Amino acid sequence: MINDTRQRLINVIIHHHFSSTGKKLKVGKIADEAGITRQAFHRYYGDLLGYIKGEKPVGELLPSSNQESVSDLLIESQSRVVALENELSAIKDRHNTELKKTLDKHITSLMNNDITLFETDDIRITLEKQTTLIQNYSEQIVSLKAQITKSKIMSTNESMSSTIGSRVVLDPKLESAMASYKQDRDYNAYLDSKDKEIARLLTKVNSFTDNKNKLIIFIDKHLCDLSNFLEMLPPSKSSEIVLRAPIFTAIELRNLISKVTAPIRISVFIPDFISVAEANAQRAFRSTNLPIEEIKLSEKADHIYLTKGIDSVVYFCAKNGK
Known part of the structure; x- marks a missing residue:
């Protein structure tokens, strides 16, 4: 039988994995939320370290007999996907608006049918940051969709096994x-x-x-x-x-x-x-x-x-x- 402390640790790991924004889990944070010290974690629950580091699939920790828990995790992950997609769409809109405003601002003269565009390092840095942010959100969405697929597969296997x-x-x-x-x-x-x-x-x-x-x-x-x-x-x-x-x-x-x-x-x-x-x-x-x-x-x-x-x-x- 799993003791209360171990179950709290497992619940914290699962929650962070399915609701995270792509940040790596930290042993200290997991231990603190479970109400134990980092030293106690390493001494008594070191076998869970692989799930925190991403070396083991967190899906193995999902409850095999509680379909409501799996469904809650699916709903939480799907909500995160929708939020990220909405935020990504907003960032792309701001990106395009900012790009147009910047280019319009730096079209300073029209001579001999030639348009002179002035590009500065500030413009390049701003656009690069926005592009990196868009890519980061896209990767998070792909990752969460993969987690949802795995959870659906696990739920299908469990619900049909009997x-x-x-x-x-x-x-x-x-x-x-x-x-x-x-x-x-x-x-x-x-x-x-x-x-x-x-x-x-x-x-x-x-x-x-x-x-x-x-x-x-x-x-x-x-x-x-x-x-x-x-x-x-x-x-x-x-x-x-x-x-x-x-x-x-x-x-x-x-x-x-x-x-x-x-x-x-x-x-x-x-x-x-x-x-x-x-x-x-x-x-x-x-x-x-x-x-x-x-x-x-x-x-x-x-x-x-x-x-x-x-x-x-x-x-x-x-x-x-x-």
Whole structure:
């Protein structure tokens, strides 16, 4: 049984993680809010340090039996997303207004049909600060949306675990790989991390030995969120596993299926749009923090056909913003 102090620490960590503005958690602050000293935290609750530093997923601390707690965290995170998006929109409007005012102010003469623009360091610094702030809010929104998706997946797994025809959702954890790519731009290292994560999830798939199970491979092509895809899926009469596969070629799919050793039926679901322009716009909307190489590959993704090992291939029309 978890003692009261440990539960307070867990509650404080979860609250800060889902309601933070992107700032790192600090041991001293967490310990203080839980009513203990930093020394007591390190001595008796050192195993929670990884969640504070971001080395372990905070989702592991979410209550497995209290759906209301998970729902409250989702509502809090979604409220934070809306607030950030509203603030971001206001900043962009102020940014554009300030830019126009500054340029108009420094158009000082019109001679021989030439417009002379005077740019100063103050203008450049102001615009750079506003651009950095906009980028920061955009990254916070992407991060919070990812947290909401994870929480929805966790809630789905928990709510269906006690029903006939349960659904297990497997989503590759690529946040650290994307963070590393953002620093060093090493796409090969990103691919290695992605392959290892997919291999880890395939190990889980192969642990299911019931031949009545069904595997749904969701190749999102960065056109549709996993959480929205799950909402579209009808309830299953048999147990099923949903695996999001960030792959783009028929060869990658064949290699993935060849590693599935469990006696399981496989279906492939792929989102699409009626026009290329719509697809590109949707992909640009979703791929803010993705490696540019991933975006280009998703734009040229292979058309998937029925082949050995696949029971069905389903293309569905994705929705804008979904």
